[in-house]
Amino acid sequence: MSNVPSVSLKTLDEKRLYQRSFIALSIVTWVYLIVRAYSAPLVFDEATSYFLFVKNGTFWPGQAYWSANNHFLNSLLGHGSVLVFGPQEWALRLPSLIAFPFYALFGFRLMSKLECAVLRWWAFVLFFTSHGILEFFGYARGYGLMLCFILGSLWYLRALYLQFRLSTLYCLLVFSFLALLSNLSCLPLIGLLLLSSLYLSWRSSKSLGLKIRLTALTVLPFLFHLWWIFQLREHRELYYGGQSGFISDSLNSLVSMVLHPDLSPYIFVAAGILFLLSLIISKAWHNFQKLNIESWSLLSFFLITAFYPIGHWLIQLNFPYDRALIYWLVFGLVIQFIWLNKLLQQGHKSMLLTLSWTVVFPLLFLAQLSLNRVSFSGWSKEQIPDRFYQKLTNLNAENIGGSYLHIPQWNFLHTKIKGSLPAIIISDSPSLDYRLSEKKGLQKWAENYQPIDSNNAGLYLLQRKSFKEKIALKRIPLAAQERHQQGFPIYKSSDSLRVDAISGRVKIKTENAPNQLCIALQGLSKNGEQVYWQAFRARDYLSHKKEWQDWRLFVSLENLPQSSDRLKLFVWNPENETFSLEASEWTLWKLK
Numbered sequence: 001m002s003n004v005p006s007v008s009l010k011t012l013d014e015k016r017l018y019q020r021s022f023i024a025l026s027i028v029t030w031v032y033l034i035v036r037a038y039s040a041p042l043v044f045d046e047a048t049s050y051f052l053f054v055k056n057g058t059f060w061p062g063q064a065y066w067s068a069n070n071h072f073l074n075s076l077l078g079h080g081s082v083l084v085f086g087p088q089e090w091a092l093r094l095p096s097l098i099a100f101p102f103y104a105l106f107g108f109r110l111m112s113k114l115e116c117a118v119l120r121w122w123a124f125v126l127f128f129t130s131h132g133i134l135e136f137f138g139y140a141r142g143y144g145l146m147l148c149f150i151l152g153s154l155w156y157l158r159a160l161y162l163q164f165r166l167s168t169l170y171c172l173l174v175f176s177f178l179a180l181l182s183n184l185s186c187l188p189l190i191g192l193l194l195l196s197s198l199y200l201s202w203r204s205s206k207s208l209g210l211k212i213r214l215t216a217l218t219v220l221p222f223l224f225h226l227w228w229i230f231q232l233r234e235h236r237e238l239y240y241g242g243q244s245g246f247i248s249d250s251l252n253s254l255v256s257m258v259l260h261p262d263l264s265p266y267i268f269v270a271a272g273i274l275f276l277l278s279l280i281i282s283k284a285w286h287n288f289q290k291l292n293i294e295s296w297s298l299l300s301f302f303l304i305t306a307f308y309p310i311g312h313w314l315i316q317l318n319f320p321y322d323r324a325l326i327y328w329l330v331f332g333l334v335i336q337f338i339w340l341n342k343l344l345q346q347g348h349k350s351m352l353l354t355l356s357w358t359v360v361f362p363l364l365f366l367a368q369l370s371l372n373r374v375s376f377s378g379w380s381k382e383q384i385p386d387r388f389y390q391k392l393t394n395l396n397a398e399n400i401g402g403s404y405l406h407i408p409q410w411n412f413l414h415t416k417i418k419g420s421l422p423a424i425i426i427s428d429s430p431s432l433d434y435r436l437s438e439k440k441g442l443q444k445w446a447e448n449y450q451p452i453d454s455n456n457a458g459l460y461l462l463q464r465k466s467f468k469e470k471i472a473l474k475r476i477p478l479a480a481q482e483r484h485q486q487g488f489p490i491y492k493s494s495d496s497l498r499v500d501a502i503s504g505r506v507k508i509k510t511e512n513a514p515n516q517l518c519i520a521l522q523g524l525s526k527n528g529e530q531v532y533w534q535a536f537r538a539r540d541y542l543s544h545k546k547e548w549q550d551w552r553l554f555v556s557l558e559n560l561p562q563s564s565d566r567l568k569l570f571v572w573n574p575e576n577e578t579f580s581l582e583a584s585e586w587t588l589w590k591l592k
Contacts, residue, residue: 071142132258241318380457
C-alpha cells in the first residue's frame with residue numbers, strides 16, 4: 001500500500017485539534033443559525049405551513065389538508081413549540097435548530113473515519129462553508145431534520161456492515177423513519193437503505209421468527225410512507241417540479257438554491273463525470289467483489305439518480321425542484337468522500353483532484369452570509385420585515401395590496417404583533433393606498449405609487465402618491481353575537497348599487513382555535529350563477545388563543561365581473577364553530 005498524505009487520526013495532538021476545531025466551529029455555526037432564526041422574517045412556505053398545520057395541530061395524515069408542504073415531524077414539533085412560546089419566528093424554527101447539533105455530531109463521526117488528513121480536513125471545510133445546506137437548519141421546514149436523520153442512518157448502516165447488532169439495526173430503523181417523517185422527498189434513499197438493512201438482517205440472523213419480525217419492522221412503516229406518497233399524488237400534491245428534464249429542472253434549480261442562480265447546472269454534471277472517470281481509471285469495480293458500505297452507497301446513488309428520469313418516463317413524475325433534491329446532494333458528497341478515502345488508501349493520490357469542483361462552496365460562503373435574509377433569491381423576496389407592518393400601523397393604513405406569496409407572512413405578523421391592520425388584498429387596482437411589490441414591478445406602479453421602504457432583497461413597500469377619495473355609500477350595523485354557532489348574512493346588495501370597496505372591523509373571540517370559520521363575499525349573476533367568490537378564513541388571521549381579537553378587512557371590488565348582478569357578504573361557518581362578536585359596522589365605499 002502506498003503512502004498517503006496522512007493516515008487516520010494518528011496522534012493525540014491531531015485528534016484533539018480536529019475535535020476542538022470541529023466543536024468550536026459547530027458552536028459558532030449554531031449561534032449564527034440561532035440569530036438568523038430570531039431575526040429573519042418567515043418565507044411563504046414557513047408561514048403557509050404554520051397556518052395550515054402547525055397553528056391548530058392539524059397535521060396528521062388523513063386529518064390534515066393533503067399537501068407536500070406538511071413536513072410531519074416539523075409540524076408536530078413546531079406545534080408544541082408554538083404552544084409553549086407563542087407565534088414567534090424562532091419558536092417555529094426551534095425543531096430545526098435543535099437538530100443541528102445532532103447533524104454536526106454524526107457529520108463529525110463520519111468524517112473522523114476518513115484516513116487521509118487532506119480529505120478529512122477538506123470535508124471539515126465543506127461542512128462549515130456549505131451555506132445553502134446549513135441554512136436549512138434555520139428554517140421552519142423539515143429539511144434540516146431530514147438531513148440530521150440521514151447522516152445518523154448512514155452512520156448506523158456503516159456500523160451494521162462492520163458488525164451486525166440488533167441495537168444498531170433498531171437505531172438505523174428509527175433514524176430512517178424519522179428522516180421520512182421529516183420530509184418524504186428522501187423516500188428513494190431511505191428505501192434503498194432499508195433494503196440493505198433487510199439484507200444484513202437475513203444474512204446475520206439464524207432464527208426464522210427473528211427474520212420475520214425484523215422484516216415486519218422494516219417493511220410495514222415503509223409501506224405506510226409509500227401509501228402517504230401515493231395519497232399526495234392522488235390529490236395532485238406532487239406538483240413541485242417540471243417536465244423539461246433532470247438537468248434543466250432539477251439540477252438547475254438545485255444549483256440556484258444551494259450555490260448561486262448564475263452558476264450552470266453542468267457543474268454537477270461535470271463533477272459526476274469526473275468522479276466516474278476516477279472510478280474507471282482506478283479500476284474501482286474490484287471493490288464490488290464483496291458487498292460493503294462503499295459498493296452499496298455508490299450503487300444507491302446511481303439508482304436514485306436514475307429513479308427520476310425513469311419515474312418521469314413510466315408515470316409522468318415531475319423532475320423535482322431545488323430543495324426536494326437537497327438530500328441527493330448531501331448523499332452524493334458523502335459518497336464521494338467515502339470512495340476517495342478508499343482509493344487514496346490504494347495509492348491513487350491524484351483522485352483528490354475530483355474534489356476541485358467543491359471549492360465553489362467556500363468561495364461563495366461569505367457572499368451568502370446574512371443574519372436576516374435568505375440566501376436563495378426566490379425566497380428572500382417573500383420576507384416581510386416587521387418594520388413594514390409597524391410603519392403601516394403608524395400611518396393608520398386602511399388597505400394594502402400584494403401578491404398571494406405575501407399573504408401568509410403578513411397574517412403571521414398580524415398574529416405575532418397582535419396588530420389591527422387589514423389583510424392583504426390580491427388586486428391590481430391602483431386605487432389601494434399601499435402595496436407590496438418586487439423590484440421588477442416598480443415600473444408598473446411608478447405612475448401612482450412611490451417607495452417608502454424596502455428590504456435588502458428587492459421587496460418594496462409602496463405608498464400611493466395621492467390617496468383616492470372614499471365616499472361612504474352605506475353603513476351596515478352588525479349586531480353582537482354571544483357563543484354563536486351558525487353562519488349569517490351581513491349584507492345583500494340591491495341591483496342599482498355599484499360598490500367599489502367594502503370594509504369592516506370586527507372584534508371576535510372563538511371558543512377553540514378557528515378552522516373553517518370565515519367572512520365571505522359572493523357575486524351572483526341575474527340567473528343566480530356564482531361569478532365571484534372571495535373568502536377570508538379566521539384561522540389565517542387570528543391567533544389560536546381564546547381572547548378578543550381585532551379582525552379588519554378592506555376588499556376592493558373594482559375587478560368585480562360585470563356579470564355580477566348581486567353581491568352577498570356573510571359569515572360562513574360550515575363546521576358550526578362557536579364564536580362571539582362585539583357590535584360593529586361595515587361600510588360600502590365609492591372611490592373617486
